[in-house]
Amino acid sequence: MIQVVLLGSGNVATHLYQAFQKTSEVEVIQVFTRNQSLDFPSTIQVHSYNQLIPADVYIISVTDLAIAEVSKSIPFENQLVVHTSGTSALDVLDTKNRRGVFYPLQTFSKVKKVDFSEIPLCLETEFEEDYAIIEKMALSISKVVQSVSSDQRKALHVAAVFSCNFVNHLYQIGSEICEENNIPFSILFPLIKETAAKIETLTPIEAQTGPAIRRDEKTISKHLDFLQDKNQKEIYQLLTQSIQNVKKL
Known part of the structure; x- marks a missing residue:
């Protein structure tokens, strides 16, 4: 022992x-x-x-x-x-x-x-x-x-921050938007679970959906008009641009 x-x-x-x-x-x-x-x-x-x-x-x-x-x-x-x-x-x-x-x-x-x-x-x-x-x-x-190795572990930790901590912060933003509009955040749980489950069989790029990857500028514009919080608006724009910079499916 x-x-x-x-x-x-x-x-x-x-x-x-x-x-x-x-x-x-x-x-x-x-x-x-x-x-x-x-x-x-x-x-x-x-x-x-x-x-x-x-x-x-x-x-x-x-x-x-x-x-x-x-x-x-x-x-x-x-x-x-x-x-x-x-x-x-x-x-x-x-x-x-x-x-x-x-x-x-x-x-x-x-x-x-x-x-x-x-x-x-x-x-x-x-x-x-x-x-x-x-x-x-x-x-x-x-x-x-x-x-x-130490270098690999450092890379893993950065990847984990993106995949876990930052994602959880986005959950918090989603929760705030739901709460402000009298919607239970729990209604998003099935969507969150399915999104996480998909990357066990698809690459994240293959699993990407939404208005950013579709380049649906009309919907993106409506979302930005809806968002009144400056921080939320900036995050939405940054992530939209990042998704569009990766790859067109």
Whole structure:
């Protein structure tokens, strides 16, 4: 069994802990938190780096800006230390320990359960023997495990921001427009689900529909006349132009 110490108590750390609880391959023996957290048993929580005990893997799951500091604070040498960041390179970790990355490519909220078996885990290590350790950990909780370099992971994270965070912001705009016109946002759920489902069998370019790709200037003009919010109008125009710049179907 691989013994793990989690450093962090945020969304990713919480979901990782819950996932590891369901496998016999990994045991979380400690969780480092700044303050007492209800998401982990009190018996394994520690609040000082001096309380950390030896483990096979130390997983740093904190904000990107804190990774380097936390890494330096681990009071051991030549241990396997990995972070869970999508944007930070492997070399942000302190060189006194063996370094790696254990990046789950997913959006996490503490209140929303996820099926970890479907979440891609992107792995990277300095040494081949260490890769085998975190690969075993990853395969114990996910069916999708892949070796990804720091440069590839950076590209993945940017792609994920476009595909997830920006899309969610557009949901928010759609929700506001519905609310302002006394329409339940839920009426759009089937459309949202079908749009997401289509790209499993079609490329995004093939799946693109709407007035922009049709170059339906009459409808586009009506939409722009309808939109009174300057920010919404600018986003509509920018996305319309971007769609039209890609390809004519």
